[in-house]
Amino acid sequence: MSDMTQTAPLRPESAVAESFMMLWRDKFAFVSALFLLLVTAAALFGPALLPDGAMTMNLRGRNAPPFEWERGWVYLLGADNLGRAVLARLVIASRYTLMIAVSAVLISLVAGTVLGLLAGYCRGRVETVIVRGADILMSFPSLLLALIVLFVLSPSVSNVVIVLAISRLAVYLRTCRAEVMEIRERQFVTAARALGASHARMIFIHILPNVIPTLMTLATLEFSAVMLSESSLSFLGLGVQAPAVTWGLMVAEGRGYLASAWWLSFWPGVAISLTAISANLLANWVRTATDPAQRWRLEWRAK
Amino acid sequence: MSSHLLEVRDLGVRFHTRAGVVDAVQNVSWHLDRGETLAILGESGSGKSVSASAIMGLIDMPPGEIHSGSITFDGRDMLNLTLAERRQVNGKRIAMIFQDPLAALNPVYSVGSQITESMIVHGVPPTEARKRAVALLDRVAIPEPERRFHEYPHQFSGGQRQRVMLAAAIAMQPDVLIADEPTSALDVTVQAEILKLLKTLQAETGMGILMITHDLGVVTEVADRVIVMRRGEVVEQGALSRVLTAPERPYTRQLLDAVPGRHGFAAREDRAKTETLLEVKNLSKFYGVTSGIMHTLTGREIRALNDVSLTLTKGEVLGIVGESGSGKSTLVNTLLGLTTPSQGEVLYRGQTMLSGDNRAMSKIRRNIQVVFQDPTASLNPRMSVRRIIAEPWAVHKGVLPRAQWRGRVAELLEQVGLSPDHADRYPHQFSGGQRQRIAIARALALQPEIIICDEAVSALDVSVQAQVIQLLKRLRQDHGLSYLFVAHDLPVVQDFADRVAVMQGGRIVETGRTEDIFERPEHPYTQKLLDSRPAEERERSRRKEIPA
Structure with a gap:
């Protein structure tokens, strides 16, 4: 009964203010949220804000090292092998990077969750078919799949998204199925069945909310994996085409210059990691904030 | 100084948590001698397991802290042992069995190897350990010990697993056996057998048993002396018969009073005329055993319900x-x-x-x-x-x-x-x-x-x-x-x-x-x-x- 005192009573403020206070109390999540906002802003408005000429070739500035102020702030992070400013390219690249990574992760998350729910909830032959299908997908090299898609369809950004989504789908499916199988045997689900609850109610009210936190964490981990594998697809010519660029492609392009100009791969690599880490920290916060048994961790200091 | 085999004096344990300091137990004192059984009786959260954990060095510090008291075992200070000394005592001189034997046994090793493990760790040659393990399995009344030595935990029933745990625990002939809720997960008939086995083993080896339980029934069955704990403190202690017949503290009385079946039978009203609500007629349920990835029936079946009939009136x-x-x-x-169901009928007010x-x-x-x-x-x-x-x-x-x-x-x-x-x-x-x-x-x-x-x-x-x-x-x-x-x-x-x-x-x-x-x-x-x-x-x- 002592644990009853741990939760501070909810003040009648608006839900937005309440969640902002909870975000403020987790400093890591707060900084992560700021960083993600910055990246999103860069993707949306960045290209328009860059000074003219930021993306033009400048052969005198080939592989210019970072932190040389006399070239202007655009060259703060150095320049690439054609003398284009790395910072400017990072900003330009953020648009496609986010577009591809977010939509690929979302599509595979949703599709994998739906199939996983079906497999875990229905059991029997439906499950066998879905799970064996996932096994086949997992054992099929994603590059081979990419080549097939490339062969059948024309190279475009949306096809990269499809290939990435399909090749990562099995991860969500298997995790979701395993979680569903565990949760559907819990007594509160049986209690709902005994009440006469519909299948939809059991899946969406009782099972799904208990599965989502795990899948959210998984999705943010997948985020960086998707950004990197996107680069290998683009390298094959399936994805974005020059002059458009993504962070993953920048890492791949800079590989040949690692010994002489490390900054070509380093900065986009940093951007990928920071984005992935931020997404992960924020997901962790969301998980804590939405779990009734954990929420006090974000509230009790307020007392 | 005392001459008791195991003595706990003024033990105080507290935990540092983010919400502040929580006292787990305070001023706990008791002692245990050879050949006797001491029961610690308490409900959940009473701190009944904490002193046993302190003896075995199982309290994580931090967040735990033993802030007062002493524990002596055979003249040795148990709170200031080096890890090497600790290993000489745990499992060899003080052994422990737990509530859930399935969780305490490793599923990937055979039962035999888990019994011999502690003996080999404490320096018994492997061939000798094997011989003794088979003898021990026989001792705890596992049939066909030679064959079952090689079997795995999942092939044993709940009661048998607890017997295996017991065999492993007494392998080194410990002076003290700590039993933490050893029968709580078992059926009543199995519980009775395990408790009987414990008493027989105690009579043979002369070990002291510390029984930690929430179940007054278990206490009355095996204990010589009993300690009643509540909220981290000892409420009452004394000889079993004295505590049962003349409890001094209100809490003990309340506990004794709460035991089911103490108040005779339910007061009955005349229900001859009342209507029948629920009627179950010849209900049966057979489960077919399926196999393979396409879940085909194998023809074998398990009869979970067999011709069950009953009625319930208002x-x-x-x-x-x-x-x-x-x-x-x-x-x-x-x-x-x-x-x-496979067969039979369930009627509610006459409707199926x-x-x-x-x-x-x-x-x-x-x-x-x-x-x-x-x-x-x-x-x-x-x-x-x-x-x-x-x-x-x-x-x-x-x-x-x-x-x-x-x-x-x-x-x-x-x-x-x-x-x-x-x-x-x-x-x-x-x-x-x-x-x-x-x-x-x-x-x-x-x-x-x-x-x-x-x-x-x-x-x-x-x-x-x-x-x-x-x-x-x-x-x-x-x-x-x-x-x-x-x-x-x-x-x-x-x-x-x-x-x-x-x-x-x-x-x-x-x-x-x-x-x-x-x-x-x-x-x-x-x-x-x-x-x-x-x-x-x-x-x-x-x-x-x-x-x-």
């Missing part, structure tokens, strides 16, 4: 008693519509409950609600209490308009002895007994005529158990409810049920009025169940027969 409490595997869960699931028409069924099923064993598991952790209690109305639309939900939830909370303010809290913020009250409130939401209590009080501490049964009795009077009270243990149903049905192997072996079952059991299995009750309770019911 206002009646029918106790259904059976050990694990007796088919009582299958019976409950069939009545709740969770499994379809087994037709395929879901809409009609849902109307009838509304009258039968259920309270499950584990309130922690049966409440969705992500729903507020209000949503949990209101869920039946969300499922059965049209029973209660949404505008009235709020007020009705408050009423229901009050009926089960909780405050209406609790509606916005979440299940984890309540104690086990309170959670069970929430589950009862949910069961009442549709104003059913029958509530099935599936081991509804088995997971609760005895004093809480008594309160919940009290609540169920009151609700029966207020609402004219009938209960199907399923339990694995006879004493719980003794003062609550009007009639009792005893199940074994999917069949009902005996049905009758509660007094008849307890005083004149006819079926040998019922007699065995009654004999497995701890000695003190058997004694009591025998005494009761004489003046009558």
Whole structure:
């Protein structure tokens, strides 16, 4: 009964203010949220804000090292092998990077969750078919799949998204199925069945909310994996085409210059990691904030 | 200094948590000598296991801290041992067995290798260890020890696993055996056998036993002396017979009083004229065994329910008693519509409950609600209490308009002895007994005529158990409810049920009025169940027969 005192009573403020206070109390999540906002802003408005000429070739500035102020702030992070400013390219690249990574992760998350729910909830032959299908997908090299898609369809950004989504789908499916199988045997689900609850109610009210936190964490981990594998697809010519660029492609392009100009791969690599880490920290916060048994961790200091 | 084998003096343990310092135990003192059994009796959260953990060095420090007191074992200070010295004591001179033998045994090693492990660690040559392990398995009455030496934990039954744990524990002939709830997960008949084995082993080896338990029955069966703990402090200690017959503290008296079956039989009203609510006729359930990835039937089948018939009249409490595997869960699931029976009929007020028409069924099923064993598991952790209690109305639309939900939830909370303010809290913020009250409130939401209590009080501490049964009795009077009270243990149903049905192997072996079952059991299995009750309770019911 002592644990009853741990939760501070909810003040009648608006839900937005309440969640902002909870975000403020987790400093890591707060900084992560700021960083993600910055990246999103860069993707949306960045290209328009860059000074003219930021993306033009400048052969005198080939592989210019970072932190040389006399070239202007655009060259703060150095320049690439054609003398284009790395910072400017990072900003330009953020648009496609986010577009591809977010939509690929979302599509595979949703599709994998739906199939996983079906497999875990229905059991029997439906499950066998879905799970064996996932096994086949997992054992099929994603590059081979990419080549097939490339062969059948024309190279475009949306096809990269499809290939990435399909090749990562099995991860969500298997995790979701395993979680569903565990949760559907819990007594509160049986209690709902005994009440006469519909299948939809059991899946969406009782099972799904208990599965989502795990899948959210998984999705943010997948985020960086998707950004990197996107680069290998683009390298094959399936994805974005020059002059458009993504962070993953920048890492791949800079590989040949690692010994002489490390900054070509380093900065986009940093951007990928920071984005992935931020997404992960924020997901962790969301998980804590939405779990009734954990929420006090974000509230009790307020007392 | 003392001459006791194991002595704990003024032990104080506290934990540093983010919410502040929590005292686990304070001023705990006791001692144990060779050949005697000391029982530490306490409900959950009483700190009964903490001193044993301190002895074995199992308290994580930090966050734990032993801030006062001393523990001496055979003249040695147990709180200031080096790791090497600790290894010489643990397992060799002080051994421990746990509540859940399946969790304590490693599933990937054979049982034999787990018994020999501790002997080899303590320097016994492997061939010698193997020979001794087989002898030990034989000693703890595992049949065919030579063959079973090579088998794995999942091939043993719950009771046998605990015997294996015991064999491993006594392998090095320890001076002290710590048994932490060793029989709580076992069926009553198995529990009786294990306790008997413990006593025999103690008589042979002369070891001291520290028995940690919440079960007064276990204490009366084995203990010489008893310590009663509550909220981290020793409430009372003394010789068993003295504590049982003349408890000094109110809490001990309350604990003794809460033990089920202490108050004779339920007061009976005349129910000859009342109507039959539920009728189960020749119900059977066979499970086909499937195999392969396409789940094809193999032709073998398991009979979970075999020709079960029973009736429940209005206002009646029918106790259904059976050990694990007796088919009582299958019976409950069939009545709740969770499994379809293979044969037989279930009638509610003369109407079938087994037709395929879901809409009609849902109307009838509304009258039968259920309270499950584990309130922690049966409440969705992500729903507020209000949503949990209101869920039946969300499922059965049209029973209660949404505008009235709020007020009705408050009423229901009050009926089960909780405050209406609790509606916005979440299940984890309540104690086990309170959670069970929430589950009862949910069961009442549709104003059913029958509530099935599936081991509804088995997971609760005895004093809480008594309160919940009290609540169920009151609700029966207020609402004219009938209960199907399923339990694995006879004493719980003794003062609550009007009639009792005893199940074994999917069949009902005996049905009758509660007094008849307890005083004149006819079926040998019922007699065995009654004999497995701890000695003190058997004694009591025998005494009761004489003046009558």
